[in-house]
Amino acid sequence: MTSSARSGPARPCPVCRKAAIETFRPFCSKRCADIDLGRWFNEDYSVPASSGDEEEKIAASLLDPREFME
Known part of the structure; x- marks a missing residue:
């Protein structure tokens, strides 16, 4: 199987919308x-932070996975 067959349809470059090439993909x-x-680096993009409550649940699930499922 070729790499293009595994990756699905080709997507354009997210910056200029030209065809992406494998060397610099995407x-x-x-x-x-x-x-x-x-x-x-300029913080034009950001990843949303979760609230403290969610972080506590995640931390608790690492200690006891059954607690997270409740």
């Missing part, structure tokens, strides 16, 4: 990869 070039990295 980007089309090093330039677009660097632009995206700069956006992360």
